[in-house]
Amino acid sequence: MRVPIAGNFGGVVFYDASQTWKHFSQITLRFEGDDGLRQSAGAGLFYMLPIGPLRAEYAWKLTRRTIPFEVVDVTDPANPRPLPGTGTVRESPGQFFISIGFPF
Numbered sequence: 001m002r003v004p005i006a007g008n009f010g011g012v013v014f015y016d017a018s019q020t021w022k023h024f025s026q027i028t029l030r031f032e033g034d035d036g037l038r039q040s041a042g043a044g045l046f047y048m049l050p051i052g053p054l055r056a057e058y059a060w061k062l063t064r065r066t067i068p069f070e071v072v073d074v075t076d077p078a079n080p081r082p083l084p085g086t087g088t089v090r091e092s093p094g095q096f097f098i099s100i101g102f103p104f
Helices: none
Strands: 002-006 009-018 038-049 052-061 066-069 087-090 094-100
Touching: 009 052, 038 094
Parallel strands: none
Antiparallel strands: 002 009, 009 038, 038 052, 052 094, 066 087
């Protein structure tokens, strides 16, 4: 939703859901989960320029994922071995971005 503030200056709030797949056979339309749609909500500001709006927005991930990782010693490519540091890391809470033009 875009809201005018003053002159060429405005604000925006949004909800977004999206997903990408590696293979066509993996298409699912579930919300969240390991293979489901990713959801976010956000807010931002824009300034209308002659070439389109200059936007600055921040989106919060509605469900943050925990991502497994493994540190591997590849000094011998034929025999990679795990090193200390294997575990998980939690995703960042959101993402800030700046762009020109409305997304749609």
